[in-house]
Amino acid sequence: MPLKLLVQLSARNLTRHKRRNFMLLMAICVAVAGVTFMNSLIRGFQYDMQESAVANLTGHVKILAPGYLDDPSIQKSFELANDWQPDIAAEELDGWAARIRIPAVIMSERETRGIQFVGVDPAQESISFLGDAEYDGESLRDASDRRVVIGRALAEQLETKVGRRLVIITQGADGLNREMGFRIAGFYDAEGTGLEKIFVFTGIKTLQDMVDAEVFTEVSIKLTGTPKEFSIKAVLAKYFTGLVVLDWQELEPQAAAMFVFADAAIFIWFLIMMGALIFGLVNTLITAVMERVRELGMLRAVGMRPGAVIVQVVLESTFMMALGVAIGIGIGVGLVFLAGEGIDLTQWAQGMEMAGMSSKLVPRLMIPDLILVAGLSMVFGVLASLYPAWRAVKITPLEALRR
Amino acid sequence: MTEVVVRCCGVTRTYQDEAVPVYALRGVDFEVQRGEFVSLAGPSGSGKSTLLNVIGGLDRPTEGSVEVDGILLNDLSQSELSDMRLNKMGFVFQAYNLIPVLSALENVEFIMQLQGIGAAERAERARGALASLGISELEHRRPGELSGGQQQRAAIARAIVTNPVLLLADEPSANLDSQATEELMELLRGLNEERGVTIVTATHDPMVMGYAKRRINLRDGAIVEDTINEAIPVAK
Numbered sequence: 062m063p064l065k066l067l068v069q070l071s072a073r074n075l076t077r078h079k080r081r082n083f084m085l086l087m088a089i090c091v092a093v094a095g096v097t098f099m100n101s102l103i104r105g106f107q108y109d110m111q112e113s114a115v116a117n118l119t120g121h122v123k124i125l126a127p128g129y130l131d132d133p134s135i136q137k138s139f140e141l142a143n144d145w146q147p148d149i150a151a152e153e154l155d156g157w158a159a160r161i162r163i164p165a166v167i168m169s170e171r172e173t174r175g176i177q178f179v180g181v182d183p184a185q186e187s188i189s190f191l192g193d194a195e196y197d198g199e200s201l202r203d204a205s206d207r208r209v210v211i212g213r214a215l216a217e218q219l220e221t222k223v224g225r226r227l228v229i230i231t232q233g234a235d236g237l238n239r240e241m242g243f244r245i246a247g248f249y250d251a252e253g254t255g256l257e258k259i260f261v262f263t264g265i266k267t268l269q270d271m272v273d274a275e276v277f278t279e280v281s282i283k284l285t286g287t288p289k290e291f292s293i294k295a296v297l298a299k300y301f302t303g304l305v306v307l308d309w310q311e312l313e314p315q316a317a318a319m320f321v322f323a324d325a326a327i328f329i330w331f332l333i334m335m336g337a338l339i340f341g342l343v344n345t346l347i348t349a350v351m352e353r354v355r356e357l358g359m360l361r362a363v364g365m366r367p368g369a370v371i372v373q374v375v376l377e378s379t380f381m382m383a384l385g386v387a388i389g390i391g392i393g394v395g396l397v398f399l400a401g402e403g404i405d406l407t408q409w410a411q412g413m414e415m416a417g418m419s420s421k422l423v424p425r426l427m428i429p430d431l432i433l434v435a436g437l438s439m440v441f442g443v444l445a446s447l448y449p450a451w452r453a454v455k456i457t458p459l460e461a462l463r464r
Numbered sequence: 465m466t467e468v469v470v471r472c473c474g475v476t477r478t479y480q481d482e483a484v485p486v487y488a489l490r491g492v493d494f495e496v497q498r499g500e501f502v503s504l505a506g507p508s509g510s511g512k513s514t515l516l517n518v519i520g521g522l523d524r525p526t527e528g529s530v531e532v533d534g535i536l537l538n539d540l541s542q543s544e545l546s547d548m549r550l551n552k553m554g555f556v557f558q559a560y561n562l563i564p565v566l567s568a569l570e571n572v573e574f575i576m577q578l579q580g581i582g583a584a585e586r587a588e589r590a591r592g593a594l595a596s597l598g599i600s601e602l603e604h605r606r607p608g609e610l611s612g613g614q615q616q617r618a619a620i621a622r623a624i625v626t627n628p629v630l631l632l633a634d635e636p637s638a639n640l641d642s643q644a645t646e647e648l649m650e651l652l653r654g655l656n657e658e659r660g661v662t663i664v665t666a667t668h669d670p671m672v673m674g675y676a677k678r679r680i681n682l683r684d685g686a687i688v689e690d691t692i693n694e695a696i697p698v699a700k
Contacts, residue, residue, distance in 0.1 A: 066577040073565035359561035362522055363622075364550025364578055366543050459522045462557065 067369060071376035078349070082381065085345050089385025089438075090392060092338045096434050097393025100327050101424035102404075107323035108425055113252060114316035115309050116190040118162070118179070118260070120281035122294055123312055125305045129278060135163050135234050138276035139304055145280075147300040149293060155283040158185035161268045162278050165231035167211075167261060169219035176215070176261045178231055180268025188283035190251050191262065198223035198247025206264035208246035212257025216248045223247055229261070234274035241271050327430065331437060339445045346378055346449035357453050358461020367454040374450035375443055382442030386435050394431075397424045469630055469662045470496035470519055474528035477514050477685075488514040490685040491528065496630075496664060501656040503676030503693075504666045511685040512666040513634055519664065520553055520632045521545040533629045550578055554623030554661075556633035560615040562607040568594060568618045569603035572625050579626060593621035597651060613644035617651070624655060631655070633665040637672050649675040653696075 075082055115121055129137035138161070146157060158181065165178035182204040186192045194200075201210055209227065211219075221227065226242050233239040243263060251257050269275050280301075284293065298306045310317035350357070357370055403423035477489040489511045496502050504512040517523040518530055521537050530537045533552050540548060549555070562571045572590040581589075594600045597617040599610075607615055616636065623631055633652070637645040653675055655661040665672055673679055674697060681689035 063577045063580065066574055069570075070563070070565065070574075077565065355559070355561065356563060359555075359557065360563075361546065362520070362549065362557075363555055363575060364546050364548075366546045368543075369578075457522075459517055462522075462561070 063369065064372075067373045067376055071373050071380055074349070074353075074373075074377055075380055078352075081345065081348075085341060086381060086385050086388070088338060088341055089382060090389040092334045093386050093389025093434060093438060094392035094396065096331050096334050097390055097431065098396045098400075098424065099330055100430045100434065101393070101397045101426045102422060103323050103326050103330070104425040104427055104430065105403075105423050107320055109423065110316050110323075111309070111320055114313040115283065116188075116193075117256065117313075118160070118189050118281060119309050119312050120158070120188060121284045122282045122297060122306060122308050124280040124282075124297060124301050125307065126278065127303075127305050129305070133162065133164060133278070135161070135232055135272045135274065135276070135278070136236070138234075138274065138278045140276055141280070147296065149282075149296070153284055153293070155285045156185060156188040158182070158188055158281045159265070159277045160279050160281065161265060161272070161276070163231055163268075163272070165229050165261070167215075167219065168228045168230075169221040169225070171220045172218055174215065174218055174258075176229075177259050178229060178268065179260055179262050180265035181262050182265050188281065190256065191249065194249040194251055196247040196249050198245065200247060200249070201262060201264055204264045205266045206246070207243065207267045209243040209261050209263045210247050210249050211245060211261045212254070212259075213248040213250055214254035214257035215259075215261070216245075218258065221245065231272065233272045234276065239271050239273070327433075331434065335438065335441045339441055342378065342381075342442065342445040343448060346374065346446055347452060349377070350374060350449045350453045354453070354456060354461045355464055358456065358458045358464070361454075361458040362462060370454050371447075371450040374453055375446045378442045378446030378449075379439065382439055386438045390431055390435060394426065397426045400424050467498040468495050468531075469498050469500075469533055470494075470664065471531040472515070472519070472528065473530075475515070475518055475525045475530060476527040477511075477518060477523065478526045487685045489518070489525070492682075492685070492687055494680060494687060494690065496662060498629075498662055499656070499660045501653070501663045501675070501677045502665070503673045503679045504664065504682060505668060505673050505679055506682035507668065509684075510682040512668075512682050514685075515682065516632055516634055516664065516666040519630075520555065521548055550575070551626070552629045554626065554628035554631040556616070556619050556623050556631065556636045558635040558638040560607070560612075560619045560639075562615055562618055562622070564607050567604050567606055568599065568610065568614075568621075571607070571618055572621045575622055575626055589625055590621070593625040594618070597621050611644075612639050613641075613647060616640060616644070616648055620648070620651060620655075624659075624661060629662065631661050631663045633663065633667075635667055635669070636665060637667065637669045642671065645669065645671050 126137040126139045141159060161180040163178055165176055167174050167176045181191065181201070183201045184203070196210065197213065201208065219227070223245050226244050228240060228242050230238055230240045249257070294306050294308055361367065361370060403421040406422055472492050472494050475489050475492040476487070478485040478487050492515060504515055506512045514523065518525050519532065521540070524538070532548065535548065537545065537548065563574070566574060569590050572593055573586045576586040576589065591600060591603065594603050597620060599614055599617050602610060602614060610618065637648060640648060649672060652663055656663050665676065667673060674695070677693055677696065679691050679693050680687055
C-alpha cells in the first residue's frame with residue numbers, strides 16, 4: 062500500500078474547505094481541552110477528598126483495638142512496648158502517630174459540648190491536619206503539654222478565648238468519670254468547621270495521666286507516594302497480633318466509594334464529550350467524501366485498491382483528530398496551570414465539607430489521564446471515519462465517475 | 465506478426481430498468497491489435513462508453529468475455545481488476561479528473577507511487593512525460609491553475625507514464641476547443657505512431673474520429689460498421 066502517497070493526499074485534503082475544517086478542528090480542540098481540564102478537576106476533587114480523609118486523623122492505615130469502632134472508649138485501648146514500631150522502608154513511610162482518642166464533654170463558663178478528646182505527641186502529628194494547621198495562640202509543645210488546643214468553630218460555640226480555662230470530663234480506665242481543668246493554648250483552623258467543632262487536643266501523656274493508664278486507642282500510619290496500604294496491612298497484621306488493622310477505605314467507606322466513582326466519572330465525561338463530537342466528525346467526513354466522490358472514483362479507476370481509499374479517509378480523520386488533540390491538550394494543560402492556585406469554592410464551603418473536601422479545588426494533572434484522552438480520542442477518530450470510508454468504497458468507480 | 469491486445473466475444477451488457485432489461489451492448493465481438501488507434505463512434509446511447517468501460521474493467525459484461533493482453537477480465541476480483549488497470553492500462557477522462565491538491569508533476573507521479581516505483585525514477589519519468597507533452601514548465605502548478613488543454617495534457621501524461629499496454633480515452637475532447645482538440649489528437653497520434661501505444665477512444669467528435677486509424681461505429685449496443693480510416697490528417 063502506498064502509505065506515503067496516502068499520507069500526502071490525506072494531509073493536503075485537510076487544506077480543502079479551510080473554514081469547515083477549521084470549525085471542526087476547533088470543536089475537537091474545545092472538547093479535548095474541556096475533557097482535559099474537567100478530568101484535572103475531577104482528579105483534584107478525588108485526591109483532595111482522599112487526602113482530607115487520610116489527614117482527618119485516619120492515615121492510610123490505622124491500628125485499633127477490637128471493637129473500638131463500635132465503642133470508641135478508653136476500655137478499647139491497647140499498650141505499646143517501647144520499641145513498638147515495626148520495620149517499614151523509610152521511603153514508603155511518611156510517619157506514625159500513636160494517640161488516645163475518646164469521647165468527652167467540654168465545658169466553658171457559658172456552654173457545654175460533646176467532643177472527641179485526643180491525646181497526641183505533636184512531634185508525630187505532621188501526618189495529620191494538625192501538622193499544617195494555623196493557630197491563633199500557640200500549638201501544643203510536646204506530649205506532656207497540659208494545655209489544650211481547640212478548633213476555632215468550637216471556641217465560638219463555647220464563647221471562650223485563648224488563655225481561658227475549660228473543664229473536660231471523660232471516662233477513666235477504671236470506668237469512673239474523670240474531670241480536669243485545661244488552659245487553652247490556642248485555636249486551630251482546619252479545612253471545614255466539622256473538624257474544628259469535634260476535635261480537642263492535648264498532650265498524650267497528660268491524657269494518659271487523666272485516664273490513669275499508659276495506653277493508646279489508635280496508631281495511625283501515613284505512607285508516601287502511591288499508598289501501598291494493602292501490602293503493608295499484612296505486615297502490620299502479623300506484627301500487631303490481637304489488634305485490628307484497617308486501611309482508609311475501610312475507615313472512610315464513603316470517601317473510598319467517591320474515589321472509585323471519580324475514576325468512572327472521568328470515563329463518563331469523556332464518553333459524553335466525545336460522543337457528541339463524533340457525530341460532527343462523521344458528518345463532516347461524509348460531506349468531504351461525497352464532495353469528491355468523482356476524484357475517489359478516478360483513483361480507483363486508475364488502480365487504487367478499495368483498501369487504500371479506506372486508509373486515505375481514515376488517515377484524514379486521524380490527522381484532524383491528532384491535530385485537534387494536540388492543540389486541545391495544550392489548551393487544557395494551559396487552563397490547569399492558570400487554575401493552578403485552585404478554584405475558590407468558599408461560597409459552597411458547607412456542601413464541599415459534606416463531600417469531605419476543602420473549599421479550594423486545585424486541579425490535578427495526571428499524565429496517564431492525558432494519555433488516555435489522547436489515545437481514546439484517536440481511537441474515536443478512527444472509528445468515526447470507518448462509516449464515511451465505507452461509503453467512499455461502496456460506490457463503484459464507474460458510478461463515481463458518472464457523478 | 466500482429467498481437468491481440470483486446471478481445472471481446474459476445475459482450476452483452478444489460479441494465480435493469482424496473483422490470484425491463486435495457487441493452488447497452490448486444491453481443492459485441494471485436495479485437496484490437498497491438499499498436500492500433502481505434503475510435504468507438506456512435507450517437508449518445510449507442511454503447512460506446514459502456515464498451516470502453518467494459519474493456520477497462522470498470523464495468524462487467526452481463527454475458528460474453530473480455531480479454532486484455534491475454535488476461536480474461538470476467539474472472540478477476542475488484543482488487544485484481546484494480547491491479548490490472550494500474551499496470552496494463554492508462555485512462556484519459558472527459559473531465560481530466562486530476563487531483564486538485566497535487567501539482568501537475570505529482571499528479572503524474574502518483575500512479576507510479578501506486579505501482580511502488582522509487583522516488584528518483586518516478587520524478588525522472590514524470591518529468592519526461594510532461595516534457596513530451598510540452599508542459600514541463602507547468603509541473604508545479606495545481607490543476608486549478610492550468611487551462612483545460614493543459615489539464616488534459618497532464619492527464620495524458622499520467623496515463624502514459626507507466627507505459628500501459630492500452631490507452632483508453634473517453635470523450636477526450638469533450639471540454640476542449642477545436643485548437644486544443646487538434647493539439648491533443650496530434651499528441652495521441654505521436655504516442656501511437658512513435659511509441660506504439662495502443663489507443664481506444666470513445667467519441668462523437670469527428671476530429672477525434674478523423675485521427676483514428678480504425679473506426680468502429682455502434683448503434684443500439686451493436687457494431688454496425690468497422691472500417692479503416694484512409695483519410696488521416698497529415699502530421700504537423
